[in-house]
Amino acid sequence: MKQWFIGIGVLCAAALLAPISTSAQAIDVDILEEVESAFIRLGEEVRPSVVNIEADRELEVPRGMRDMPDMDMFDDLFRFFGIPRDEMGPGPQREPQRRPRVPATGSGFIYDEEGHIVTNNHVIRNAENITVRLHNGNEYEAVVVGGDPDTDVAVIKIEAPEEELSPVTLGDSDTLQVGQFAVAVGSPQGLEGSLSFGHISALGRDELMLPDPDLRFQNFIQTDAAINLGNSGGPLVNIRGEVIGINTAIVFGADSLGFAIPINLAESVIPELIAEGFVTRGYLGVEIKDARDLAAGLGMPDEDGAFVERVRENTPADRAGLEPYDVIRSVDGEPIRSATDLVYTISSLPPYETVTLEVWRDEELIEVEVELEVYDRPEEVAVAPPEEDHVGLQVEDIPPELAERIAPDFDLDGGVAVSGVDPDGPAYDAGIRRGDIILEIARQTVNSASDYERLINQHAQPGTSTLVRILRGGQQTTVLSLTIPEQ
Numbered sequence: 354m355k356q357w358f359i360g361i362g363v364l365c366a367a368a369l370l371a372p373i374s375t376s377a378q379a380i381d382v383d384i385l386e387e388v389e390s391a392f393i394r395l396g397e398e399v400r401p402s403v404v405n406i407e408a409d410r411e412l413e414v415p416r417g418m419r420d421m422p423d424m425d426m427f428d429d430l431f432r433f434f435g436i437p438r439d440e441m442g443p444g445p446q447r448e449p450q451r452r453p454r455v456p457a458t459g460s461g462f463i464y465d466e467e468g469h470i471v472t473n474n475h476v477i478r479n480a481e482n483i484t485v486r487l488h489n490g491n492e493y494e495a496v497v498v499g500g501d502p503d504t505d506v507a508v509i510k511i512e513a514p515e516e517e518l519s520p521v522t523l524g525d526s527d528t529l530q531v532g533q534f535a536v537a538v539g540s541p542q543g544l545e546g547s548l549s550f551g552h553i554s555a556l557g558r559d560e561l562m563l564p565d566p567d568l569r570f571q572n573f574i575q576t577d578a579a580i581n582l583g584n585s586g587g588p589l590v591n592i593r594g595e596v597i598g599i600n601t602a603i604v605f606g607a608d609s610l611g612f613a614i615p616i617n618l619a620e621s622v623i624p625e626l627i628a629e630g631f632v633t634r635g636y637l638g639v640e641i642k643d644a645r646d647l648a649a650g651l652g653m654p655d656e657d658g659a660f661v662e663r664v665r666e667n668t669p670a671d672r673a674g675l676e677p678y679d680v681i682r683s684v685d686g687e688p689i690r691s692a693t694d695l696v697y698t699i700s701s702l703p704p705y706e707t708v709t710l711e712v713w714r715d716e717e718l719i720e721v722e723v724e725l726e727v728y729d730r731p732e733e734v735a736v737a738p739p740e741e742d743h744v745g746l747q748v749e750d751i752p753p754e755l756a757e758r759i760a761p762d763f764d765l766d767g768g769v770a771v772s773g774v775d776p777d778g779p780a781y782d783a784g785i786r787r788g789d790i791i792l793e794i795a796r797q798t799v800n801s802a803s804d805y806e807r808l809i810n811q812h813a814q815p816g817t818s819t820l821v822r823i824l825r826g827g828q829q830t831t832v833l834s835l836t837i838p839e840q
Contacts, residue, residue, distance in 0.1 A: 395536065396548045398594045401488045401519040403587055405540045406459045406472055406495070406509075408480035460539030460587030461485070462521045462596065464508070469627060471619065472586030473601050474500040474507040485511050488519075488546065499626030503569040503634075503700075505601055506619045507586075508626045521588060524595030526615035529553055529574065537578040537600050537611065539587025551578030558612060559693055570697065573612035574598045580611030589613040621701065635702040636728035638668020641692045644680045651680060652716040658682045659695040673710075673723040680713040699725065742806070744813050744835060745778015746771060748791065750802050760790070763824060767800035768792045771823075779813075783835045785823065792830065793822035813837050 459476030463469075470485060477483055483495040493511035500507035530553070537549045555575035576589060580600050589598035598613030622632045644651070644658035651660075658680040664670050675681075681689055684698045685708050702708065704727040712721050748769040756765045768790040774781050785791075791799050794808040812819045818836045825831060 392536075392550065395590075395592070395594050396538075399521070399536070399538055399588070399590055400546050400548075402463050402521040403488065403538045403546070404461045404463065404470060405486040405545045406461050406470075406476055406586060407484045407486070408457050408459065408477050409482040409484075458540055458583045459585045460583065460600070461509070462538075462586075462588045463518050464623065465520050466515050466518050468511045468513055468518060469498065470495065470509050470511065471599065471623060472507050472509060473599065474502055474505045475601075476586045477507050477509060478502075483509060485509070486545070487513070487517055489517065491517060499630035499632075501622050501626060501632045503632070504614060504618060504622055506599065506614065506622050506626070508623060521590075521596045522594065523616055523620065524591050524593070524597040526574065526597050526617045529556060529591075529597060529615075531555060534592040535574075535576045535578045535597070536590050536592075537576065537580050537584055537587065537613075538590060539584040539600060541579070541581035541583045544583070547584075549579035551576050570618070570700070572615060572618060572693065572697070573602070574615055576611050576613060578611060580613075584611075633704060634700040634728040635704050635706065635725035636669065637695075637699050637723065637725060638665040638670040639663065639675060639681075640665070641681070641695060643691045645691075647680075651678070651713065653680065653713055657688065657690045658713060659689055659692045669723050669726050673721050675710075675712070675721060675723070676714070678714070681710050682713055682718065683711040684708055686711075700728065704728075742809065744809060744837065745775030745780040746785065746809075747773030748802055748805050751790070760824060763830075765790070765824070767798060767804075768824065769799055769802050769805045779835060779837050783821065783833045785821065785833060785835075786825075788825075790824035791821060792824055793820075795819050796822075815839050 457476070457480075459472060461470045461472035461476070464471045477497055477500065480497075483497070484492055485495045486492045491513070493513050495509040495511045498508040498510050533553045535551055535553050537551070539547060541547050541549075553574060554577050558573040558575050559571035574589065574597070576598075578589070580603050582603075584600045585602075587600045588596040589600055591597050596616050598616055599619055600611065600613050602612040603610065625632050639659075639661050640663040641659040641661055644653065644660040645656040647660055648656040648658075661670075661675060661677055661679040661681065663677060664675050681695055683689055684695070684702075687698060689695050689698065699708075702725060704725055707722055707724045710721045710723060712719050749772045751765070751768060751770050771785060771787055771789045771791060774785060774787055791805060793799060794805065795812040797808055799805050799808060809819075813835055815837050816839045818834050820832055821835050822830055822832045
């Protein structure tokens, strides 16, 4: 990019600090016009690298679903457990109805002269046809090269003459500071070539409640540059016109809150997406949280580390001897300051590599060697689905972050979600359905899947009837009688 960007900050400061008077010196118009021209030239430089993407989708929805009340509160729960919406609740199963194809609009940017284009994975996910429109108006059919749901980064490719391709210049998102200028470029609401100017308002945003259930890694750049529907996949650039992020998310109902994936995070997966079509990550097998609030009780010298809440069975962590209440402090000498640090560090390592963890246990540091395995997204694991238990149910623990959203009018503290019901089993005969929340068995509280397993095995025996309290519809409880026939 040209050198005229360098002095913009100085020029703006000079204009703001100019002495106030009633004469023409009150505002140095020449300085302001130079700043204005610099932003105009930035747009002229960046726009040719930004593309509009139309992804043609066919969506299936249950017939009459839009007329059913109180359904939106279940979206997160059903997506989390992979429960088909057309099988929820009692009553006859509704046949799916096919909607007309609806083009979803997004944005992207040209990555290289070979025609690779970077966008969001959610822009092209499940697309049947993808059309890319360049800045000059020419359109090309695109193919999906690869996508990574965990980071929401995808790469598509077009076959276009090299002279029509203007690759972006990538910046360094690790050097960003709050307060820097930021410019979002893309096609908000289908309005192509739009620029919105603002600042970086925060860095490292995570734990956001976003509508995309597949997104696992959150380390967002927050900006007040306007981002709207259709901006997804477009670039967030700095004052030099370098791409520093990929616009990806907004908070509905809030102004000046947009989020972008740091370009350094995207750069860590783009080459693998181009070469392999997917990203392979290391896997440890622990459930963790920040050690900060537990540090004093654990006798730690400071608050850094990832606290191990649970070690999953038959995982690398389990085989290596990691235990609950351990705090992972470093990986191969790289300090771990938080749970997010550990996730990113382990995920960046290749599977089957042996790493050394520094672990705080019983108020002393020990070293644990772990051979990592391959991380598979739950829906991609090639194993048979879990079988129903002897009463014909599959249940899942309810993530704490979803409890309030699926039962906003009910103080849901515990319970398990019914994710599967055998239509020939006693639970179905009792009236239990997918989406129900089991709160009690035999008048005893169910706080987890392990509680459910213990109580159902204890009380639901052949020839007995057991009372089961469920929550249905997010606000109303009912008690059902679960009868197990004699064998």
